[in-house]
Amino acid sequence: MNHIIHCKCVKCGRTYAPAADITICECGGILDVIYDYESIKTRFNKEVLARRDDPTMWRYRELLPIEEDTVPTGLQVGMSPLYEAQKIAEDLGVKRLYIKDDGVNPTASLKDRASAMAVTKAIEAGYDTIACSSTGNAASSLAGNAAKAGLKTYIFVPSRAPKGKIAQLMMFGANLTAVDGSYEETFELSKAAIDKYGWYNRNAAINPYLSEGKKTVAHEICEQLDFNAPDFVAVSVGDGCTIAGVYKGLYDMYRVGLIDRIPRIISVQAQGCCPINTAVMNGEDWRPQEENTYADSIAVGVPRNPDKAINAIKDSDGICVNVTDDEIREAQKYLAKNAGVFGEPAGVTATAGLMKLSREGKLPHDTTIVSIVTGNGLKDIDSAIRSVGEPIHCGNDLAEFEEKFGL
Incomplete structure (x- = not known):
C-alpha cells in the first residue's frame, strides 16, 4: 500500500507498517x-469520481487501506441516500438540513462500512474466521458481510441486544454468544477468545482499519453535496469509532483539496451514558459510566475509541450535547413523520441532539447541517411500538371505523 505512510499511535506516536x-x-x-x-492528489480528484460508476x-479506494489489486468480496455497501429535509430545517430554524440515511445498507446500519473493510482485510491477511463483540449492529453487519465472503464468524453480544439484531445474526449463520453482562464484559470475553484462537479481530477500537471503512460516509456526504462542505455534521456517539471515522473522512477530503474546510462535528450521546461528551465538556479525562439508555447501539459505558473521538470533537471545534431517552423517542417519531426516515433509537440520536440545540437557541440560522442516521428502525421494533403505541383496532364496520377516528 504505497499510498499509506504508516500507522501511528494516537497516544505515544510510535509508528508501524500497515500490515493487514x-x-x-x-x-x-x-x-x-x-x-x-x-x-x-495526483490520481484522485472530482473528475476521476465523476467517471467512476x-x-x-x-x-x-485511493483513500482506503487496501492493496491496489484487492477486489472487495462483500455486500454492496455505501452510497446511501442524502435527503434534504426542508420541513425539519424550518422547524429547527436553519437554512438547510440533510438526512444521511445509512439504515439502507445491506444489514441496515452504518456498521456495514466497517464490516466490509474488516472482511476485505481478513481475506488480504489469509484468515478464514473473523470475530467481534458488539451491542448488535456491528455484529449483524459482520455476520452478513462475512457470509457473503465465505468466512466463519464468532459473535459476542450483550444478552440485552434487540431481537431484530439477534435474528439477523442467527440467519447469517454466526456462532453467536449472548453474554449475561455489560458491553464491557462482552468485549472482554471476545478479546480472550480472539487471543486464544487467533481469529481475525473486527473489534473497531482494536482494528485501526474499521474507522477507515466508516469514514466513507463522510466522503459520500461531500460528494453528494457537490463538494460544498456543510457547516455541521451531527453524529450519534457510543464507543467513539463512528465519530472518529466521520472526522477522518472529512479530513481526507480537505487534505486532497475536494472541500475547502472541515465541518464542525456535533457529538450527541444519551444522557444516561455519555462518557465521551462528559470528558470534553468538563475538560477532563474520560471515566467509565453506567449504561443507562434504551438506545442499545450507543450504550457503551467504557468506550473503546475515546481518544480519536475526543480528538475529532476538539479538532473540528465541535459541539457536545446529551439527550434523554424521551428526547430520543420524540426524535424517532418526528424524523419518521417529517422526513420519511425510520431510524432505530441510536440512529436518530443525532437528530435528537439537533432538536435540543434548536430549542436552546444554539443552532446558527444561516447554516447547512447533515444529520447521520446510523441504523434502521426495524432493528428494534419493540422500542418503536412502545414509543408510538398499538394501532387502533376495528371490526369490519364502517360506522365503527368512523366513530374511532372521529370522522
Missing part, C-alpha cells in the same frame, strides 16, 4: 492510518 492484521500499539493506544495525501464505498 495489525491491531493496537504496544502502549495500548489506538492506531491511525496516515496517508500520503500529496501522492493521492462504482455505487459503493469502494469508489474512494
Whole structure:
C-alpha cells in the first residue's frame, strides 16, 4: 500500500507498517492510518469520481487501506441516500438540513462500512474466521458481510441486544454468544477468545482499519453535496469509532483539496451514558459510566475509541450535547413523520441532539447541517411500538371505523 505512510499511535506516536492484521500499539493506544495525501492528489480528484460508476464505498479506494489489486468480496455497501429535509430545517430554524440515511445498507446500519473493510482485510491477511463483540449492529453487519465472503464468524453480544439484531445474526449463520453482562464484559470475553484462537479481530477500537471503512460516509456526504462542505455534521456517539471515522473522512477530503474546510462535528450521546461528551465538556479525562439508555447501539459505558473521538470533537471545534431517552423517542417519531426516515433509537440520536440545540437557541440560522442516521428502525421494533403505541383496532364496520377516528 504505497499510498499509506504508516500507522501511528494516537497516544505515544510510535509508528508501524500497515500490515493487514495489525491491531493496537504496544502502549495500548489506538492506531491511525496516515496517508500520503500529496501522492493521492495526483490520481484522485472530482473528475476521476465523476467517471467512476462504482455505487459503493469502494469508489474512494485511493483513500482506503487496501492493496491496489484487492477486489472487495462483500455486500454492496455505501452510497446511501442524502435527503434534504426542508420541513425539519424550518422547524429547527436553519437554512438547510440533510438526512444521511445509512439504515439502507445491506444489514441496515452504518456498521456495514466497517464490516466490509474488516472482511476485505481478513481475506488480504489469509484468515478464514473473523470475530467481534458488539451491542448488535456491528455484529449483524459482520455476520452478513462475512457470509457473503465465505468466512466463519464468532459473535459476542450483550444478552440485552434487540431481537431484530439477534435474528439477523442467527440467519447469517454466526456462532453467536449472548453474554449475561455489560458491553464491557462482552468485549472482554471476545478479546480472550480472539487471543486464544487467533481469529481475525473486527473489534473497531482494536482494528485501526474499521474507522477507515466508516469514514466513507463522510466522503459520500461531500460528494453528494457537490463538494460544498456543510457547516455541521451531527453524529450519534457510543464507543467513539463512528465519530472518529466521520472526522477522518472529512479530513481526507480537505487534505486532497475536494472541500475547502472541515465541518464542525456535533457529538450527541444519551444522557444516561455519555462518557465521551462528559470528558470534553468538563475538560477532563474520560471515566467509565453506567449504561443507562434504551438506545442499545450507543450504550457503551467504557468506550473503546475515546481518544480519536475526543480528538475529532476538539479538532473540528465541535459541539457536545446529551439527550434523554424521551428526547430520543420524540426524535424517532418526528424524523419518521417529517422526513420519511425510520431510524432505530441510536440512529436518530443525532437528530435528537439537533432538536435540543434548536430549542436552546444554539443552532446558527444561516447554516447547512447533515444529520447521520446510523441504523434502521426495524432493528428494534419493540422500542418503536412502545414509543408510538398499538394501532387502533376495528371490526369490519364502517360506522365503527368512523366513530374511532372521529370522522
